[in-house]
Structure formats: structure tokens, C-alpha cells
Amino acid sequence: MKPSKVLMSDVAKAAGVARVTVSRVLSDPDSVAPATRAVVQEAVARLGYVPNLNAGTLASSRSRIVGAIVPTLSNAWFADTMDGLSKVLGAAGYQLLLGQTGYDADAEEKLVDAFLGRRVDAMVLTGTTHTAGVRTKLQKAGIPTAECWDLCDDPIDMVVGFSNEAAGEAVAVHLLAQGRRRFGFLGADEDRARKRLQGYRAAIARAGAGEVTTHSAAPPTSIDDGAAGLAQLLTVEPRLQAVFCSNDTLAMGALLECRRRGLAVPGDLSVVGFSDLPVAAACVPPLTTVRIASRELGERVGQLLARRMRREPDEVPRIHDLGFTLAVRESG
Amino acid sequence: MKPSKVLMSDVAKAAGVARVTVSRVLSDPDSVAPATRAVVQEAVARLGYVPNLNAGTLASSRSRIVGAIVPTLSNAWFADTMDGLSKVLGAAGYQLLLGQTGYDADAEEKLVDAFLGRRVDAMVLTGTTHTAGVRTKLQKAGIPTAECWDLCDDPIDMVVGFSNEAAGEAVAVHLLAQGRRRFGFLGADEDRARKRLQGYRAAIARAGAGEVTTHSAAPPTSIDDGAAGLAQLLTVEPRLQAVFCSNDTLAMGALLECRRRGLAVPGDLSVVGFSDLPVAAACVPPLTTVRIASRELGERVGQLLARRMRREPDEVPRIHDLGFTLAVRESG
DNA sequence: CTGAAAGCGCTAACAA
DNA sequence: TTGTTAGCGCTTTCAG
Numbered sequence: 001m002k003p004s005k006v007l008m009s010d011v012a013k014a015a016g017v018a019r020v021t022v023s024r025v026l027s028d029p030d031s032v033a034p035a036t037r038a039v040v041q042e043a044v045a046r047l048g049y050v051p052n053l054n055a056g057t058l059a060s061s062r063s064r065i066v067g068a069i070v071p072t073l074s075n076a077w078f079a080d081t082m083d084g085l086s087k088v089l090g091a092a093g094y095q096l097l098l099g100q101t102g103y104d105a106d107a108e109e110k111l112v113d114a115f116l117g118r119r120v121d122a123m124v125l126t127g128t129t130h131t132a133g134v135r136t137k138l139q140k141a142g143i144p145t146a147e148c149w150d151l152c153d154d155p156i157d158m159v160v161g162f163s164n165e166a167a168g169e170a171v172a173v174h175l176l177a178q179g180r181r182r183f184g185f186l187g188a189d190e191d192r193a194r195k196r197l198q199g200y201r202a203a204i205a206r207a208g209a210g211e212v213t214t215h216s217a218a219p220p221t222s223i224d225d226g227a228a229g230l231a232q233l234l235t236v237e238p239r240l241q242a243v244f245c246s247n248d249t250l251a252m253g254a255l256l257e258c259r260r261r262g263l264a265v266p267g268d269l270s271v272v273g274f275s276d277l278p279v280a281a282a283c284v285p286p287l288t289t290v291r292i293a294s295r296e297l298g299e300r301v302g303q304l305l306a307r308r309m310r311r312e313p314d315e316v317p318r319i320h321d322l323g324f325t326l327a328v329r330e331s332g
Numbered sequence: 333m334k335p336s337k338v339l340m341s342d343v344a345k346a347a348g349v350a351r352v353t354v355s356r357v358l359s360d361p362d363s364v365a366p367a368t369r370a371v372v373q374e375a376v377a378r379l380g381y382v383p384n385l386n387a388g389t390l391a392s393s394r395s396r397i398v399g400a401i402v403p404t405l406s407n408a409w410f411a412d413t414m415d416g417l418s419k420v421l422g423a424a425g426y427q428l429l430l431g432q433t434g435y436d437a438d439a440e441e442k443l444v445d446a447f448l449g450r451r452v453d454a455m456v457l458t459g460t461t462h463t464a465g466v467r468t469k470l471q472k473a474g475i476p477t478a479e480c481w482d483l484c485d486d487p488i489d490m491v492v493g494f495s496n497e498a499a500g501e502a503v504a505v506h507l508l509a510q511g512r513r514r515f516g517f518l519g520a521d522e523d524r525a526r527k528r529l530q531g532y533r534a535a536i537a538r539a540g541a542g543e544v545t546t547h548s549a550a551p552p553t554s555i556d557d558g559a560a561g562l563a564q565l566l567t568v569e570p571r572l573q574a575v576f577c578s579n580d581t582l583a584m585g586a587l588l589e590c591r592r593r594g595l596a597v598p599g600d601l602s603v604v605g606f607s608d609l610p611v612a613a614a615c616v617p618p619l620t621t622v623r624i625a626s627r628e629l630g631e632r633v634g635q636l637l638a639r640r641m642r643r644e645p646d647e648v649p650r651i652h653d654l655g656f657t658l659a660v661r662e663s664g
Numbered sequence: 665c666t667g668a669a670a671g672c673g674c675t676a677a678c679a680a
Numbered sequence: 681t682t683g684t685t686a687g688c689g690c691t692t693t694c695a696g
Binding site for chain 3: 389
């Protein structure tokens with residue numbers, strides 16, 4: 001058959017021990033006498049034994065797999081989060097089963113079903129908005145679950161992120177302090193972007209600076225969406241003084257459009273992005289943006305989940321606010 | 333226990349049929365009489381039955397999981413490939429188990445072991461250089477395997493990519509045609525970048541244009557590596573006329589450094605990148621680069637693997653050259 | 665089209 | 681420390 005069909009019983013026979021002993025050498029070497037252990041390890045190596053982890057999972061109901069669901073890997077920020085998560089989990093002996101929703105809530109629920117069917121030991125979701133089914137299923141599965149890239153009061157289990165509203169507010173406050181009065185918002189049509197807009201709008205309203213001209217594009221958004229979006233915004237409000245883009249990709253498009261039109265940034269228009277991609281600092285002019293530590297976010301999720309899966313007695317807090325910082329550069 | 337403990341036998345009982353019948357309804361509905369099928373489906377829904385896929389895998393030795401290994405997800409090009417792969421596989425009913433090597437060949441072998449232990453139905457590797465163990469294990473596992481992002485004559489099973497040497501040559505030819513004579517290369521210290529350099533260097537040598545000044549940085553490379561690298565190159569060869577960077581990130585750094593030094597691009601120096609990230613076109617000046625269809629590459633791998641896993645009689649070719657194109661913009 | 669029997673390969677208890 | 685005895689929950693034959 002497939003992989004040379006070496007079974008644990010073959011190793012046991014070769015080593016002159018029982019199967020359990022082989023199993024122990026593999027999963028908890030210290031529980032076996034050094035001499036026995038050596039014999040078994042030699043047999044494992046000599047026969048090229050590859051344990052069937054599915055059988056192990058079935059018997060122990062622990063899979064050592066963590067399921068993670070993101071809208072798309074094409075956005076560098078989610079990819080970075082998965083990079084950090086995968087690195088930490090890998091080091092802790094877990095594997096990553098990854099799914100993409102394409103920003104579709106029903107797709108998310110299907111993935112949750114499939115992952116739960118694999119008996120994943122933990123789950124990672126993006127955002128805090130899910131179908132009712134996702135919530136229920138995950139809750140009754142009773143596995144550690146982390147929602148990330150946002151915050152909420154009542155997570156399924158844990159949330160790890162930052163407040164998108166607060167970030168939007170911070171941008172507005174920054175722009176208002178520069179004396180800007182006519183605001184625009186260029187956003188991806190998705191949940192977290194909408195929250196950023198809420199915060200932004202609220203702070204602007206509070207300052208009595210009037211309406212925010214908005215435009216949104218279907219995610220995943222591109223540089224071209226940003227350019228076209230800004231053009232649209234300027235059609236509606238030619239006197240625009242500042243635009244907050246819900247991600248750096250859109251902001252780069254906006255910058256591009258300004259260059260094409262000969263609009264001075266930040267002279268005529270302030271442009272602010274979100275997430276602080278590495279390119280943000282290399283843009284012309286360097287992009288002011290909200291810095292989110294995407295990779296660290298993933299690492300943090302990995303550490304928290306690993307702790308929970310170890311089932312140690314320590315209580316792990318449910319809400320983890322990692323915050324954000326405004327990276328003020330030249331564009332706004 | 334965990335998920336409400338609804339077993340297939342419970343569903344069978346509720347529906348008044350045998351377990352096999354439930355199994356059939358789930359895996360091959362058409363093999364069951366419509367009436368029976370309906371009863372079973374109703375019971376499945378009513379009880380909220382979630383099949384344990386691990387048990388299924390153990391019994392059938394088909395996991396419906398594909399393992400994929402990339403150096404890192406932090407590089408947009410690999411993330412895009414995984415995005416495409418995951419999308420296609422998901423649609424075909426497969427799940428993606430993802431691992432990162434951090435450009436470490438031994439890490440790759442460990443991941444292969446772990447994935448094989450899960451009895452993945454297929455494997456995807458990045459590049460064509462692997463430890464001997466990886467090759468042997470995958471071959472004797474006998475599962476469809478795709479190596480990608482490069483080409484070679486003797487793949488483990490299939491290769492899907494393009495010739496990195498040929499791409500390097502094409503860049504050199506393009507630059508030579510512009511009359512450039514003093515060449516530099518800025519590369520990540522990894523296999524595929526080295527192949528690009530080989531092709532580049534060969535074409536330059538063939539044209540009698542002398543030595544290539546090179547500098548390399550440890551991957552994953554950053555924009556800062558690109559800036560520092562160019563500075564280093566200019567120290568060694570101040571009269572540099574053209575620099576080929578092994579990826580767009582490095583090229584963006586080089587562009588940045590030129591701006592800082594007041595070097596005109598392409599007037600004083602041509603800068604060429606690799607992979608054609610979306611930002612390449614938005615750079616100042618727009619970056620000339622080698623376009624690789626990263627996402628399509630992943631989609632293609634997914635389709636090929638799906639075909640092979642279906643075990644249809646059609647022979648699938650082993651070598652798939654997807655090619656590349658030179659995206660000539662203003663930087664070189 | 666449906667069912668009965670026989671595992672898939674491993675780990676969890678418990679015993680020795 | 682090591683071994684024995686039972687399954688984990690499903691799918692595969694093969695009958696009926």
C-alpha cells in the first residue's frame with residue numbers, strides 16, 4: 001500500500017516490546033526506561049516507521065491541529081497573522097488547517113463544520129461577526145477559540161485584537177488637529193472597515209465638522225479601487241481635505257490618483273491608510289497610517305491557544321486588546 | 333463529551349436504517365433510494381450530526397486533506413499562490429494543511445513527515461531543491477505531489493512553475509538592449525533567486541559585458557534590505573548602470589535608496605524587480621519587473637492535484653511551464 | 665438498494 | 681516500568 005505499511009505493531013515486534021511501549025516512546029519518551037527507549041527508537045528509525053496520526057486522533061480525541069479561517073490570504077495583513085500563528089503553533093507541535101471565506105459568512109460556517117469534523121483542538125476566526133451557527137457550534141464544541149482583528153464584549157471564547165472604532169477615531173482626531181474640515185472615507189465593504197468608519201465619523205461629528213463623504217469597494221480591494229474611489233469621492237466633494245482609507249492598499253491607490261491629478265499630498269489633501277504595510281514607509285509621500293502588529297497578533301493568538309490547549313490551571317483572560325498606534329508620516 | 337456526541341449510529345437509529353446507509357447518504361447520496369435518503373438527511377439535520385472525519389480517514393485511508401509547504405506566508409507571492417490553491421481545493425472538497433519552513437530544508441522534511449503521518453492525499457512543495465529524505469518519502473508515499481515556483485527535469489512527481497534561469501536571462505537581455513553595461517544583482521539568499529542570477533549572469537557574460545556585482549540578503553527580505561543592498565552595491569561599483577533585484581520588495585528598497593541619493597531612475601540606473609506585486613505599478617517610477625501569475629500558479633496546482641486525486645484514467649503531464657512575462661514599465 | 669461483519673491503527677485505562 | 685484489554689467512529693467488503 002501507501003507508505004510501506006510499517007505499523008506500530010511491527011516496530012513493537014522488532015523491538016521486542018508491546019505496542020503501548022512504542023506509543024509511549026513516541027509521545028512521552030520519559031515514561032519509558034532509557035534502555036527500552038533506545039531499542040524502540042532504533043527500531044523506529046530502522047523500519048522508517050511513520051505513525052498514523054489519524055488513528056492516534058481517533059483514539060485520543062486530540063488532533064494537534066488548529067483550524068484558522070481568514071477572509072483571504074491575498075491581504076498581506078491576514079497572511080502575516082497566519083505567518084505568526086503558524087510559526088508559534090508549529091513550534092508547539094500543532095499544525096495549521098487553513099480556510100478562506102472570501103468574506104462570506106456562510107462559507108465561514110461551512111469551514112467551521114468541516115474543521116470541527118476533523119476534531120481540531122482549537123479554532124481561530126477573523127473578526128467578531130459570525131453566523132449564529134458558528135457561535136453555537138464552537139461553543140458546544142468546547143474548544144479554545146480565538147476571534148481576531150477586532151474586539152468585542154462577548155467573544156465566543158477569546159478575542160485578540162484592537163478596537164477598530166477607536167482606531168477610526170484616532171485618525172479623525174489627528175486629521176482634525178491639522179485643521180482639516182472636509183472629510184472623506186474610502187473603505188472596503190466589510191465589517192472591520194465599517195467599524196473604523198463609525199469611529200471616524202463619530203469623532204468628526206463630535207467636532208462639528210459635518211458629513212463624511214464615503215465610498216466603498218468590494219473586498220478584496222486593490223490599488224485601482226483606491227484610485228477610482230478617490231476619483232469618485234472628489235466628484236462628490238471636490239473640496240475634500242482629508243481621506244481616511246480603510247487599508248493601505250486603498251491609500252496607495254488614492255496617492256496614485258493624487259499624483260495623476262497633480263493634487264499635493266498633504267498640501268491639498270491628507271491621505272491616511274490602515275495596517276502599516278512595509279511599503280507604507282516607502283510610498284511617495286510616505287504614508288501616514290494606523291500601525292497594527294499583524295504578525296504579533298498571530299503569534300499572540302498562537303501562544304494563548306497553546307496555553308489553553310495545555311489545559312493548565314491558569315485562567316486565560318478572554319479579551320486581549322493589543323492596541324494600535326498612529327504612524328504619522330508625510331501623507332497626512 | 334465534546335460535540336454533543338451524536339454518532340452515526342444515533343442517526344441510523346433515528347432514521348431506522350443501518351449505519352452504512354447513513355454513511356452512503358453522506359458520501360454518495362445517489363447510491364441510496366430517494367426516500368431512504370430523505371429520511372436520513374432529515375435525521376442528520378435534526379440531530380445536528382457532525383461526522384468524525386478522522387474515523388472516516390482511518391477507515392478509508394483518504395483524508396481529503398492536501399498538505400502545502402511554503403518558505404513563509406509573509407511574502408505576498410507565496411501567500412497568493414496559497415490563496416489560489418486553497419480556493420480551488422476548497423471548491424473540490426479538500427482542506428489545506430499549511431506549513432512554513434522559514435527557508436530551512438530540514439524544517440521542510442519534518443513537515444513532510446508530519447503531513448504524511450496525517451495521510452494527506454497530496455502534497456505541494458515550494459521549489460525543486462529538497463533533502464533526499466523528502467524525495468524518498470514522498471515517492472514511496474505514492475501520493476500526487478507538486479513542486480512549484482520553479483522547473484526541473486526530474487520532479488518528484490509534478491512541477492508547476494517557470495524557469496527562473498530563463499527569467500534572469502530575459503532581464504539581462506532587456507537591460508543589454510538598453511545599452512547598459514555595468515550590472516548589479518541584489519538577491520535574497522535562496523535557491524530560486526540564485527537561479528535567476530545564474531541566467532542573468534550567463535546572458536551578460538555571453539554579451540561580453542563583464543562581471544556582475546552582487547549582493548545578497550537573508551530571506552525573508554525587506555524593503556530596507558533592498559535599500560541597504562543597493563548602497564552596498566554602489567560602494568563596490570559606483571558606476572553601476574543597472575540592477576536586477578530578485579524580488580519586488582528588494583527593488584522597492586533600491587528605488588527608495590535612489591530617491592534618497594538623487595539618482596535618476598532609469599536615467600542613471602535601471603532597476604528591475606521580480607514577481608510583479610500589485611504595488612509595482614504604483615511605484616515611483618513604476619517598476620519594471622518579471623510578472624509571475626502567483627495566484628494562477630496555485631490554482632493550476634490545485635486543479636492538477638484534484639485531477640490526480642480523482643484517479644481518473646487520464647494521464648497528467650509531469651512538467652507544467654507556466655512561463656513569465658517581462659512587465660516593462662519606467663524603472664528600467 | 666440495504667445490511668452484517670470485520671477491521672482501519674492507534675491510545676486509555678487498568679493491571680501486573 | 682511494562683503489558684493487557686478494549687475500544688475510538690467510521691468505511692469497507694461481501695451478502696441478501
